[in-house]
Amino acid sequence: MKCPVDNVDLTMTDRQGIEIDYCPDCRGVWLDRGELDKII
Known part of the structure; x- marks a missing residue:
C-alpha cells in the first residue's frame, strides 16, 4: 500500500x-477498522 500524501510504500509494524x-517519510499512521479502539 502506498501513502496517499507522498506515494511512498507504507511500512508495517x-x-x-x-x-x-x-x-x-511523512510519519503518517494508517489503521484498519477497529484498530484505534484496541490501542486506546
Missing part, C-alpha cells in the same frame, strides 16, 4: 498484536 502501517 506490530504493536501489542495490532498491525500499524506508517509512512517512513
